[in-house]
Amino acid sequence: MTTGIVYHPIYLEHKIGTHVESHLRLVAIMDFLKENGIMDDPNFKLIEPRKATLNQIRYVHEDSLIKEVKEVSELSDATGNVQSLDMDTLVSGKTFEASLYSVGGNLQAIDEIMNGNIKNAFAAVRPPGHHSNRYKCSGFCIFNNIAVATEYLFREKGIKRVAIIDWDCHHGNGTSSIFYSNTETKDCDVIMFHSHQDGRTLYPGSGFIGEIGSGKGEGKIFNYPMPPRAAEDIIMKFFDEIISPVCHEFKPEFILISAGFDTHWTDQLTNMGWTYQGPANYLKLIKKIAKKYANNRILITLEGGYEVDKQAKAVYNCLKVLNNEDDNLIEEKPRSSQQELLDYIDNKLMPEIKDKLKDYWNCF
Ligand SMILES: [Zn+2]
Numbered sequence: 463m464t465t466g467i468v469y470h471p472i473y474l475e476h477k478i479g480t481h482v483e484s485h486l487r488l489v490a491i492m493d494f495l496k497e498n499g500i501m502d503d504p505n506f507k508l509i510e511p512r513k514a515t516l517n518q519i520r521y522v523h524e525d526s527l528i529k530e531v532k533e534v535s536e537l538s539d540a541t542g543n544v545q546s547l548d549m550d551t552l553v554s555g556k557t558f559e560a561s562l563y564s565v566g567g568n569l570q571a572i573d574e575i576m577n578g579n580i581k582n583a584f585a586a587v588r589p590p591g592h593h594s595n596r597y598k599c600s601g602f603c604i605f606n607n608i609a610v611a612t613e614y615l616f617r618e619k620g621i622k623r624v625a626i627i628d629w630d631c632h633h634g635n636g637t638s639s640i641f642y643s644n645t646e647t648k649d650c651d652v653i654m655f656h657s658h659q660d661g662r663t664l665y666p667g668s669g670f671i672g673e674i675g676s677g678k679g680e681g682k683i684f685n686y687p688m689p690p691r692a693a694e695d696i697i698m699k700f701f702d703e704i705i706s707p708v709c710h711e712f713k714p715e716f717i718l719i720s721a722g723f724d725t726h727w728t729d730q731l732t733n734m735g736w737t738y739q740g741p742a743n744y745l746k747l748i749k750k751i752a753k754k755y756a757n758n759r760i761l762i763t764l765e766g767g768y769e770v771d772k773q774a775k776a777v778y779n780c781l782k783v784l785n786n787e788d789d790n791l792i793e794e795k796p797r798s799s800q801q802e803l804l805d806y807i808d809n810k811l812m813p814e815i816k817d818k819l820k821d822y823w824n825c826f
Pocket of ligand 1 (some may be wrong): 630632767
């Protein structure tokens with residue numbers, strides 16, 4: 463059994479000038495994986511992506527959004543200039559095609575996990591997706607990769623319960639919006655665990671603990687707004703006190719991870735305090751849930767991360783953990799949160815989260 467890595471040069475063709483969500487992010491990741499032997503290691507398998515169909519994109523997006531991406535992409539192609547969908551979401555002549563492959567790479571990885579060719583996978587794709595909702599692209603994102611993947615599992619793969627874990631430093635507001643009242647697919651259920659820098663201090667300014675979902679989704683969304691400068695010790699508390707007990711009740715059959723690597727303490731867009739081994743150490747815990755309930759099925763999809771050399775090391779570390787080489791990480795000096803932040807989590811944030819969700823889960 464092996465770990466899949468989804469990658470294709472088409473992902474570099476979403477080329478948007480000097481924008482921080484640059485194709486060079488992916489170049490740095492793939493170069494680092496090659497230099498460090500991952501791509502020659504028989505325990506890892508390169509997964510060739512396919513295009514998602516428009517019908518699959520429609521699982522979570524309005525036709526108007528799809529049409530807009532296509533038309534603006536064609537305009538960029540015709541003029542030779544990068545175009546914009548909103549203030550910070552840019553489009554090249556190849557963005558529409560790259561976006562279909564970005565979603566499709568995730569779907570291909572799911573196929574290979576479900577048919578047993580690989581054990582789990584990391585989708586090194588772009589453009590990213592977690593800020594795009596049903597009708598609008600935003601925050602550097604085009605099609606919501608993880609949301610389409612969720613519906614794909616429900617509608618085409620017979621999976622009934624999915625847990626989405628979004629550890630990007632920015633709140634995954636698009637994914638949250640798409641599944642705010644859960645999925646309409648019959649007999650299926652999704653829960654979401656969103657951790658991010660507190661929305662009072664960072665884009666998109668949402669992801670507060672009162673956003674717990676509505677209707678069929680009420681009580682199925684867990685937001686964990688972390689104070690600026692929080693190190694990864696604070697995310698481990700989220701796992702221990704929220705994710706782990708809830709998943710023991712929910713029993714997810716598949717775990718999808720929106721992985722941003724912009725929680726690193728040097729990231730230029732954010733103010734957090736994680737190391738580049740932090741996400742991998744968090745992933746070690748998540749793997750225990752996948753092992754117990756989901757037949758080890760985990761798909762990680764790339765979202766943000768803007769310190770390209772740190773991100774490459776963080777991705778390498780996650781791949782090692784996916785492949786059960788937990789002790790084989792590239793590590794920097796450990797960091798820990800200031801006591802006042804830990805006290806805030808223990809005495810204020812955590813009790814408040816549990817209080818908001820206690821009517822929906824026995825574990826609180
Ligand atoms: Zn981000």
